[in-house]
Amino acid sequence: MAAASGFATSLSSTNCSIHSETKLRLDFRSNSLRICGSSNCSVACFPSRTRIFCNSSRYKAVIPVTKSFRLNPRCEVAPNAEIPPKSSSLTALELLKTSAADRYTKESSSIVVIGLNYRTAPIEIREKLSIPEAQWPQAIGELCALNHIEEAAVLSTCNRLEIYVVALSQQRGIKEVTEWMSKISSVPVSELCQHRFLLSNKDATQHLFEVSSGLDSLVLGEGQILSQVKQVVKTGQGVPGFDRKISGLFKHAIRVGKRVRTETSISTGSVSVSSAAVELAMMKLPESSHASARMLVVGAGKMGKLVIKHLAAKGCTRIVVVNRTEDKVASIRQELKDVEIEYRPLEDMLECAAEADVVFTCTASETLLFSKDQVQTLPLVGSHVGGQRLFVDISVPRNVGACVSDIEAVQVYNVDDLKEVVATNKEDRLQKAMEAQAIITEEVKQFEAWKDSLEAVPTIKKLRAYAERIRASELEKCLSKMGTISQRTKRKLSMILA
Incomplete structure (x- = not known):
C-alpha cells in the first residue's frame, strides 16, 4: 500500500x-x-x-x-x-x-508547548527560528500535516518562539515538532533539545496566560506581548488546524492578559523593549550629549514608532527615520509635532548612518542591513558622544552583523543586552506579579474545566442520537397501532414524545 x-x-x-x-x-x-x-x-x-x-x-x-x-x-x-x-x-x-x-x-490528546525564549536560548539560536507573521498560517499547515499533530499555533516575537499544539500522542508529537523546527532552521535536533522547554496541558495553559499577562517577558508587565497574542488569533482565523482547543486557549489568554492589566498595577510605569533600548542608549552616551546626539531609526513599524516616541520623551528634537515608504513616518510626524522627524528612503540608509551617532534598527528584514564591511567605511563620530557610534539592534533576526562589534569605534547591542536595563525595573513589580498569579491560577482552572467538557461532547451527541432513535421508533409503533389518524393528531403525538 x-x-x-x-x-x-x-x-x-x-x-x-x-x-x-x-x-x-x-x-x-x-x-x-x-x-x-x-x-x-x-x-x-x-x-x-x-x-x-x-x-x-x-x-x-x-x-x-x-x-x-x-x-x-x-x-x-x-x-x-x-x-x-x-x-x-x-x-x-x-x-x-x-x-x-x-x-x-486510548491515549488522550494533550496541549503541548515546545519553545525557546530569551531565558533558554541566545539570540544566535532564536533568530534562526524566527517565523515572520506572514508565514504563521503556512507553519500551522505544516505542523498539522505531521502524523500526531491535530491543531497548532505559532507565537514568534523578538524574545521567543513558541509552538502550541494539540498532540494525539505527547511524546511522538514533541519529537515531530522538534524535527520540524530543526528542518526550518537548520539547527540540529541535539542543539535544539539543549535550549528548548516543554510544557503540557495545565502547565502549558498557565505558561501562555503568564506570557499574555507580561509575567514571562524580559520587561515585566510590558504590554506589547498582549498585542502579539491577539495577532496569533487574528492570523489564525479560518486557517485549518487553528481549531477549537488552540483558538479557545489563545482567546482565553487574551482575556487573562486584559484582566491582569485591569485588576493589578503591573503595567503601571512599565517599560517596553523599545523604551529599554532607548534607555540603554542613554546609559551609554555621556549625559551632556543626550539632547544633541544625532539619532537614526531604521524601520517605522510598531517597534520603530515606540523608539521614536521614547526618544522624543528623552528630549531628542531631531530624528531621522529610514523606511521603505513615507506613509508610516508621516503618521508618526502628525503625532509628534514638536519633534523634527526627517524621512529618508531605504537606499539612503548608509548615508544616514554616516551622519548618525546612534543607530536603532527595528525591522522585519531577514537579511543583514549593516555588515562589518559597510560599517567600516563610516566616518568616526565626535568625542562629544564618547567617540563610539552606537548600534542598538532590537530586531530578530538581527539587522546588524555580530562581527560589527569587532570594529574599535563601534558598540553593538541587541535585545539580550537589555537585561541590564530591565533589572532595575523588575524588583519594583515582583509584588504586583504575585497579585497577577492569583488571577492566572483562577483562570487556568476555568479553562481546564472548559477543555475537559469538550471530551464529553461526543458522548453527549451519541446519547442524544440514541434517544432520538428510540423516540422515532416508539412513535412509529404507536402510529401503526392507531391506524388512520389525522396529520394534526400525528403532530401532537410527535410533540408529546419529543
Whole structure:
C-alpha cells in the first residue's frame, strides 16, 4: 500500500488466530480495526501468513499483514507488537482490543508547548527560528500535516518562539515538532533539545496566560506581548488546524492578559523593549550629549514608532527615520509635532548612518542591513558622544552583523543586552506579579474545566442520537397501532414524545 506506507499493524502472526471466515473493515475515521461484514475488506488465513484484502477507493491493495502499512493518518503501531497466543476463551474482537493499536488509540490528546525564549536560548539560536507573521498560517499547515499533530499555533516575537499544539500522542508529537523546527532552521535536533522547554496541558495553559499577562517577558508587565497574542488569533482565523482547543486557549489568554492589566498595577510605569533600548542608549552616551546626539531609526513599524516616541520623551528634537515608504513616518510626524522627524528612503540608509551617532534598527528584514564591511567605511563620530557610534539592534533576526562589534569605534547591542536595563525595573513589580498569579491560577482552572467538557461532547451527541432513535421508533409503533389518524393528531403525538 504505497500511498500509505510507514505505519504498521499488530496483526502479524504465522498462525493466524482470526478465523478465515471472519470479515474485517479498515475504519479510517476511528483509528481502529473493526470486525464487521463489509464486502470491501476481508481477512483470509493462509498457512504461512495473513493477508488483508482492501478494496477501499482510497487504499486499493493486497497487503501482507507482516508488511508495514498505514491504517490511518493518525495511527502508528509498533511493527513488532505481539498478539496473545490463541485461546479458545478469546474471541477475535477481544484479541483486537488487546492489540497495540487499541492501547495507542486510548491515549488522550494533550496541549503541548515546545519553545525557546530569551531565558533558554541566545539570540544566535532564536533568530534562526524566527517565523515572520506572514508565514504563521503556512507553519500551522505544516505542523498539522505531521502524523500526531491535530491543531497548532505559532507565537514568534523578538524574545521567543513558541509552538502550541494539540498532540494525539505527547511524546511522538514533541519529537515531530522538534524535527520540524530543526528542518526550518537548520539547527540540529541535539542543539535544539539543549535550549528548548516543554510544557503540557495545565502547565502549558498557565505558561501562555503568564506570557499574555507580561509575567514571562524580559520587561515585566510590558504590554506589547498582549498585542502579539491577539495577532496569533487574528492570523489564525479560518486557517485549518487553528481549531477549537488552540483558538479557545489563545482567546482565553487574551482575556487573562486584559484582566491582569485591569485588576493589578503591573503595567503601571512599565517599560517596553523599545523604551529599554532607548534607555540603554542613554546609559551609554555621556549625559551632556543626550539632547544633541544625532539619532537614526531604521524601520517605522510598531517597534520603530515606540523608539521614536521614547526618544522624543528623552528630549531628542531631531530624528531621522529610514523606511521603505513615507506613509508610516508621516503618521508618526502628525503625532509628534514638536519633534523634527526627517524621512529618508531605504537606499539612503548608509548615508544616514554616516551622519548618525546612534543607530536603532527595528525591522522585519531577514537579511543583514549593516555588515562589518559597510560599517567600516563610516566616518568616526565626535568625542562629544564618547567617540563610539552606537548600534542598538532590537530586531530578530538581527539587522546588524555580530562581527560589527569587532570594529574599535563601534558598540553593538541587541535585545539580550537589555537585561541590564530591565533589572532595575523588575524588583519594583515582583509584588504586583504575585497579585497577577492569583488571577492566572483562577483562570487556568476555568479553562481546564472548559477543555475537559469538550471530551464529553461526543458522548453527549451519541446519547442524544440514541434517544432520538428510540423516540422515532416508539412513535412509529404507536402510529401503526392507531391506524388512520389525522396529520394534526400525528403532530401532537410527535410533540408529546419529543
